[in-house]
Amino acid sequence: GAVVSQHPSWVICKSGTSVKIECRSLDFQATTMFWYRQFPKQSLMLMATSNEGSKATYEQGVEKDKFLINHASLTLSTLTVTSAHPEDSSFYICSARDQGRGYTGELFFGEGSRLTVL
Amino acid sequence: QKEVEQDPGPLSVPEGAIVSLNCTYSNSAFQYFMWYRQYSRKGPELLMYTYSSGNKEDGRFTAQVDKSSKYISLFIRDSQPSDSATYLCAMWGGGSNYKLTFGKGTLLTVNP
Numbered sequence: 001g002a003v004v005s006q007h008p009s010w011v012i013c014k015s016g017t018s019v020k021i022e023c024r025s026l027d028f029q030a031t032t033m034f035w036y037r038q039f040p041k042q043s044l045m046l047m048a049t050s051n052e053g054s055k056a057t058y059e060q061g062v063e064k065d066k067f068l069i070n071h072a073s074l075t076l077s078t079l080t081v082t083s084a085h086p087e088d089s090s091f092y093i094c095s096a097r098d099q100g101r102g103y104t105g106e107l108f109f110g111e112g113s114r115l116t117v118l
Numbered sequence: 119q120k121e122v123e124q125d126p127g128p129l130s131v132p133e134g135a136i137v138s139l140n141c142t143y144s145n146s147a148f149q150y151f152m153w154y155r156q157y158s159r160k161g162p163e164l165l166m167y168t169y170s171s172g173n174k175e176d177g178r179f180t181a182q183v184d185k186s187s188k189y190i191s192l193f194i195r196d197s198q199p200s201d202s203a204t205y206l207c208a209m210w211g212g213g214s215n216y217k218l219t220f221g222k223g224t225l226l227t228v229n230p
Binding site: 004006032034041042043044046049091093095097106107108109110111112114 | 126154160161162163164167208216217218220221222223225
């Protein structure tokens with residue numbers, strides 16, 4: 001149980017284009033999902049908290065117009081990197097909390113999406 | 119001082135060794151403590167989850183939390199080459215935001 005699926009796992013795009021990454025909770029419902037960014041040999045950096053049916057909450061320094069987050073259902077959140085540039089190249093990982101497990105801090109992570117912007 | 123400190127390593131041990139991984143933290147509000155394992159180019163996988171102080175064992179893995187010292191540990195017994203990965207500690211203080219604070223991760227290599 002508690003499986004989070006992320007798609008695509010790897011994407012290459014041209015500078016100036018937009019890329020959408022999907023995050024799905026496969027066997028549980030998630031009112032809250034989180035999007036992280038990870039640079040090589042670095043820890044996870046929280047970008048934003050995605051809330052089902054409402055606007056995402058962005059961390060300080062994260063451009064909300066560049067990283068569009070939509071959480072339209074209890075099992076799906078999407079991250080769209082708009083007008084991507086080479087400096088946006090990174091490993092993007094989503095995570096979700098299984099609300100059925102009650103009041104815990106456990107988060108379950110997707111496999112990650114590696115974005116390369118040429 | 120960072121909220122969570124974790125020695126990034128790298129740590130290299132022979133197969134069968136006992137591995138000790140540690141994190142220290144400064145925020146006394148943290149109550150929930152987790153260890154994640156991350157293989158290269160993959161998402162983190164939850165290994166151990168502990169609430170408050172004490173020990174928790176799961177197979178070859180033991181997690182310890184000492185809240186008085188603000189120190190948590192993960193022990194791996196009889197380490198295997200398949201344990202080679204980055205191990206991240208994570209903590210949460212409770213509340214409604216569910217935002218975890220992560221350590222930088224320790225890169226572990228178990229040599230056959």
